[in-house]
Amino acid sequence: MRAAPRVTAVIGALADPTRRAVFERIVEAGEANVAFLTKGASVSQPAVSQHLRALKTAGLVAERREGRNVHYRAEPQGLSPLVDWLSVYGMFWRERFANLETLLKEIDP
Amino acid sequence: MRAAPRVTAVIGALADPTRRAVFERIVEAGEANVAFLTKGASVSQPAVSQHLRALKTAGLVAERREGRNVHYRAEPQGLSPLVDWLSVYGMFWRERFANLETLLKEIDP
């Protein structure tokens, strides 16, 4: 399975601080429309829309139209190419991931 | 603790496919000099050196001079800003799913 292109897309989408902040905000809010994201962003509404398109293309967010509002939500599995990459090239971090998983299972079995 | 700049640096360094391939090659080889990395890369030797500098600046590789050769090795902890970021904005989801599972079990045991 050739996953390199997807890794490039995901990492590329997260590379820009402004765009990453938009994504973080969506994750925290659960769901957010463009107006909400624009307030809080340091750029214009069109810029936010462009970032949202980039995130959508990378598979990191999905949209849900509701009247004239468009609600964006994070797409969990969108990060998996990056997680997979880290599980290979993150070397000893692999242990960390494993530990974190077991920790979560212990806390919440 | 304000880690966003380091995340940006790390992700930015890994965003370019060519540069990421250089890093992957270093990880796989354990240690590699510039000539070795240039063979196998699809770009010129100066381009490889420039990528190495970017990786070094991001804290992802370190160098060891040996005569006229310079050996590069991966710097494991350099990835930690990215791992930490994922543990917040990526792992977050696993936790959510775990909670959802327990919730479902409680409702319908």
Add this chain to the structure above:
DNA sequence: GAATCCCATAAGCGTATGCTTATAGATTAA
């Protein structure tokens, strides 16, 4: 239907980025 609101797209601009060739720097070999 007109006005209003929310969001997306278009066009243009400045800058950042990655590449190349040419050259400098550092170290070893003849």
Add this chain to the structure above:
DNA sequence: TTAATCTATAAGCATACGCTTATGGGATTC
């Protein structure tokens, strides 16, 4: 010392990227 080898830097160029303002496209409200 001179030549040869390995790597880094410099300069220049083409393209990609992120932003802005202006405008278009739907959906609601009056």
